[in-house]
Amino acid sequence: MRPRALLSPLAAAVVVLLVPPLLTSGSGTDTGTHIPGLRLMVPNTPGGGYDITARTAAKNAEEAGLNRNIEVYNLPGAGGTVGLSRLVNERGNGKLMMSMGLGVVGAVHTNHAPSTLADATPVARIVEEPDIVVVAKNSPYKTFDQLLDAWKSDPRSVPVGGGSSAGGPDHLAPMLMARAAGIEPKSVNYVPFDGGGELLASVLGGKVKFGVSGIGEYRDQIESGELRLLAVTGRKRIEGFDAPTLQEAGLDVVFTNWRGLMAPPGLSEERRDRLIRFVRQLRGSAQWRKSLRVNGWDDAWLPGEKYGRFLAAQDRRVDTVLKELGR
Amino acid sequence: MDSLGSLMDGFGTALTPLNLLWAAVGVLLGTAIGVLPGIGPAMAVALLLPVTYGLDPTGAFIMFAGIYYGGMFGGSTTSILLNTPGESAAVIAAMEGNPMAKAGRGPQALAAAAIGHFAGGMIGTVLLVVLAPTVADLAVDIGAPDYFAIMVLAFIAVTSVLGSSRVRGFASLLIGLTLGLVGLDQMTGQQRLTFGSLQLSDGIDVVIVAVGLFAIGEALWVAARLRHDGGPGAGIPLSRPWLGRDELRRTWKPWLRGPVIGFPFGAIPAGGAEIPTFLSYITEKRLSRHRKEFGKGAIEGVAGPESAASASAAGTLVSMLTLGLPTTAVAAVMLAAFQQYGIQPGPLLFEREPDLVWGLIASLFVGMVMLLLLNLPLAPLWARLLRIPRPYLYAGILFFAAVGAYAVGGEAFDVVLLLVIGLLGLLMRRYGLPVLPAIIGVILGPSAEQQLRRALQISDGSVSGLVDTPFAVTVYAVIALVLLWPWLRRALPRRLRPAPGASRDPGPPDTP
Numbered sequence: 144m145r146p147r148a149l150l151s152p153l154a155a156a157v158v159v160l161l162v163p164p165l166l167t168s169g170s171g172t173d174t175g176t177h178i179p180g181l182r183l184m185v186p187n188t189p190g191g192g193y194d195i196t197a198r199t200a201a202k203n204a205e206e207a208g209l210n211r212n213i214e215v216y217n218l219p220g221a222g223g224t225v226g227l228s229r230l231v232n233e234r235g236n237g238k239l240m241m242s243m244g245l246g247v248v249g250a251v252h253t254n255h256a257p258s259t260l261a262d263a264t265p266v267a268r269i270v271e272e273p274d275i276v277v278v279a280k281n282s283p284y285k286t287f288d289q290l291l292d293a294w295k296s297d298p299r300s301v302p303v304g305g306g307s308s309a310g311g312p313d314h315l316a317p318m319l320m321a322r323a324a325g326i327e328p329k330s331v332n333y334v335p336f337d338g339g340g341e342l343l344a345s346v347l348g349g350k351v352k353f354g355v356s357g358i359g360e361y362r363d364q365i366e367s368g369e370l371r372l373l374a375v376t377g378r379k380r381i382e383g384f385d386a387p388t389l390q391e392a393g394l395d396v397v398f399t400n401w402r403g404l405m406a407p408p409g410l411s412e413e414r415r416d417r418l419i420r421f422v423r424q425l426r427g428s429a430q431w432r433k434s435l436r437v438n439g440w441d442d443a444w445l446p447g448e449k450y451g452r453f454l455a456a457q458d459r460r461v462d463t464v465l466k467e468l469g470r
Numbered sequence: 471m472d473s474l475g476s477l478m479d480g481f482g483t484a485l486t487p488l489n490l491l492w493a494a495v496g497v498l499l500g501t502a503i504g505v506l507p508g509i510g511p512a513m514a515v516a517l518l519l520p521v522t523y524g525l526d527p528t529g530a531f532i533m534f535a536g537i538y539y540g541g542m543f544g545g546s547t548t549s550i551l552l553n554t555p556g557e558s559a560a561v562i563a564a565m566e567g568n569p570m571a572k573a574g575r576g577p578q579a580l581a582a583a584a585i586g587h588f589a590g591g592m593i594g595t596v597l598l599v600v601l602a603p604t605v606a607d608l609a610v611d612i613g614a615p616d617y618f619a620i621m622v623l624a625f626i627a628v629t630s631v632l633g634s635s636r637v638r639g640f641a642s643l644l645i646g647l648t649l650g651l652v653g654l655d656q657m658t659g660q661q662r663l664t665f666g667s668l669q670l671s672d673g674i675d676v677v678i679v680a681v682g683l684f685a686i687g688e689a690l691w692v693a694a695r696l697r698h699d700g701g702p703g704a705g706i707p708l709s710r711p712w713l714g715r716d717e718l719r720r721t722w723k724p725w726l727r728g729p730v731i732g733f734p735f736g737a738i739p740a741g742g743a744e745i746p747t748f749l750s751y752i753t754e755k756r757l758s759r760h761r762k763e764f765g766k767g768a769i770e771g772v773a774g775p776e777s778a779a780s781a782s783a784a785g786t787l788v789s790m791l792t793l794g795l796p797t798t799a800v801a802a803v804m805l806a807a808f809q810q811y812g813i814q815p816g817p818l819l820f821e822r823e824p825d826l827v828w829g830l831i832a833s834l835f836v837g838m839v840m841l842l843l844l845n846l847p848l849a850p851l852w853a854r855l856l857r858i859p860r861p862y863l864y865a866g867i868l869f870f871a872a873v874g875a876y877a878v879g880g881e882a883f884d885v886v887l888l889l890v891i892g893l894l895g896l897l898m899r900r901y902g903l904p905v906l907p908a909i910i911g912v913i914l915g916p917s918a919e920q921q922l923r924r925a926l927q928i929s930d931g932s933v934s935g936l937v938d939t940p941f942a943v944t945v946y947a948v949i950a951l952v953l954l955w956p957w958l959r960r961a962l963p964r965r966l967r968p969a970p971g972a973s974r975d976p977g978p979p980d981t982p
Contacts (some may be wrong), residue, residue, distance in 0.1 A: 155699065156792075170609055170777060188512075188516075188799075194516065195483065195806055196809075198519065216880070216882075217673070218673070218880055219880075220668060220672055220881070221654070221668040221669070222654075222671075223609075223670040223863075224668055225668050225669060225881070254654065254661070254668060254671050255655065255661070255666075256668060264482055274693040293977075299930045301833055302927065302928045302930075308654070308656040308657075309656075309658055311655065332927060332928075333521060334924055334927050334928060335656050335657060337656070338796070338802065340739070340794075340795055340796040340797075340801075340805065341739050343739075343793070343795055344612075344738075344789075344793070345613065345614075346740075347610040347793070348610040348611050348612070348613060350613040350614065350928060358817075359807070359809065360794050360795075360796075362814050362816075363794055363814040363815070363816025363817060363819070364793075364816055364817065365819050366793065366818065367816065367817040367818050369817060369849065389979055393530050395917070429556060437809075437810065437812050438809065438810075
């Protein structure tokens with residue numbers, strides 16, 4: 144039958160695409176860091192920040208011989224809160240971790256999510272990236288001070304663009320800056336864009352007065368002189384760029400966009416420690432150090448309960464900012 | 471010609487046996503992925519990323535580009551044959567392509583789409599070589615007010631696809647706009663029409679709406695009427711497999727017009743492939759001498775939009791390579807891939823990595839030829855799918871649609887949503903509501919709203935912010951011209967109308 148002959152390549156394609164993700168590899172003996180059948184959940188789409196973090200971590204762990212066949216799968220939705228809900232439902236599962244970051248903290252608030260990060264078990268914060276403050280090359284602002292003066296005198300006429308929606312990291316950074324500078328939060332004219340890429344065009348074209356986002360897409364533009372880097376939001380300067388931190392520029396704000404790993408609730412101490420031990424070994428591996436360099440991530444190691452307290456503090460910070468905006 | 475010389479070097483890179491192999495793997499995978507609804511090229515590239523770490527970057531990107539272009543080719547196949555768009559860019563292909571397939575002209579529709587993709591991709595890639603720096607500069611100048619002006623133009627154009635009954639057309643458009651409202655408001659983070667469901671807070675994926683309204687709705691409709699027309703075993707007969715001279719005469723112009731619309735849209739941020747395919751469809755409908763055939767299987771309506779879709783893919787690469795600006799999801803993932811290799815796409819990429827860039831561009835040409843060679847002979851074979859008895863065929867469609875919906879987010883919820891929207895599609899068919907305006911509402915509504923609000927926010931609430939760019943003013947002038955055209959034409963001397971049926975082209979074949 145011809146139709147059947149035609150369907151077979153199609154069926155083969157389906158099998159090739161669908162079967163590998165569906166197969167959980169449960170092999171491997173339980174020695175040291177080996178956690179048989181370990182899975183990493185990514186609460187956003189393939190190619191996003193949490194996705195790249197998780198896939199890099201899985202690959203490096205396999206290369207360093209810490210574990211075999213770590214399955215990475217995506218469960219996107221509602222800024223990561225769909226994945227978080229699933230994680231919280233996996234009570235007691237010591238073979239699952241979710242990659243997440245500051246964005247999830249904000250999404251829990253804006254989505255009124257039923258499960259919060261306090262419901263899950265913190266494993267470790269692993270990496271962070273500072274945000275940057277950039278303007279187009281023909282912008283009148285040559286230094287951060289000039290920009291800040293203009294912003295303070297008439298906040299509404301200085302639209303600021305960021306690569307995340309309200310409550311997300313790129314929104315949080317300018318709001319914290321505004322508060323430190325004494326600008327009324329509600330008068331900040333924040334224009335959200337769908338990711339740093341879409342924002343880039345608007346900064347280049349001078350549609351927004353300045354942009355706040357991760358350095359990712361902007362590195363080359365700054366080097367070629369298309370964009371001017373005015374400030375860095377992190378604790379220290381970015382290597383190779385001549386721009387002050389916000390604190391050096393006289394604004395008492397330290398902001399980094401961090402990422403980490405969470406586990407389901409209800410884990411025994413032993414199971415939780417095993418996960419932390421695994422991530423600590425990963426962090427010490429040569430493969431992971433190389434990945435940090437390639438991706439421009441900073442190490443931000445903060446394990447276990449310390450990470451939990453940090454999460455609570457971040458949650459309060461996001462809550463304050465959103466409350467000030469009347470949301 | 472400096473870039474010509476570099477391009478020749480690029481062909482040297484692209485034509486090595488290993489890179490040819492990667493291109494072939496890419497186009498094959500891309501075609502397969504395009505055929506399956508839900509699994510888009512963006513997801514495919516992202517999932518393949520870890521696998522390609524071991525490759526050299528050139529080989530990996532040649533494969534990724536093959537997947538991207540291949541997905542565009544493959545997306546239209548199921549769109550035409552099964553009324554199930556594999557990609558959101560292929561939605562329009564279902565409009566004319568599926569009626570053609572049902573009338574037994576499936577091979578012709580597939581051939582028109584394949585050659586359209588080839589022409590669009592080729593012309594788009596040539597434009598990429600010649601115009602890259604210029605277009606990149608222009609792309610940056612397009613802002614929110616300009617986008618909004620284009621959206622207004624698109625909405626005006628919607629009226630010409632509303633179908634015979636305006637009221638039903640507008641009702642359908644309204645259904646689409648309402649579906650488009652669902653989700654978290656990006657500006658303020660407010661929930662809209664989500665009924666407290668987290669799964670709805672990202673909005674409803676266009677692919678789910680399109681597959682639900684088209685494929686599920688159609689399958690239910692056919693199932694409901696199977697006893698009325700034809701026995702359950704009746705398949706669809708096939709006519710001759712190739713494009714006739716007459717069809718070629720009707721399609722060569724749309725093939726060439728498509729890239730003019732598609733390429734610039736691909737290059738601008740937030741452009742994408744959906745809006746240009748839609749605008750191309752409208753243009754072809756306006757310009758065609760066979761306007762009456764539209765909606766019943768006009769080949770121009772397949773050729774133009776498909777050509778525009780592939781050209782927009784080329785446009786996307788322009789801003790990705792020259793600016794490091796991802797304008798579609800695929801480009802965003804490819805950008806992440808570049809960074810994995812420690813390569814930074816941007817203004818300096820052409821100087822830093824000439825071998826990679828020109829090898830990649832040359833491989834696009836190679837890939838297009840491969841795709842044409844792959845798809846053209848396959849067209850009559852694919853079309854034989856329709857000879858499967860309808861109960862089995864539609865069971866298969868339901869299966870693939872459900873798999874596709876599940877693949878979008880890996881949530882059973884999406885499958886339920888798909889069935890609900892499918893039921894809506896059935897009701898719309900029952901009461902004679904056209905489906906296309908609803909889909910266009912879902913695509914255009916959210917982006918029009920976002921650009922309008924963004925423009926107003928940047929101008930701090932002043933309405934003048936909507937018309938303060940020359941580009942926007944030009945578009946509004948075109949809109950005014952379109953709206954006033956009936957009155958203007960009345961002022962012109964009347965020509966003799968051709969008698970109905972005097973056209974030399976055969977009408978759509980009668981239903982079997």
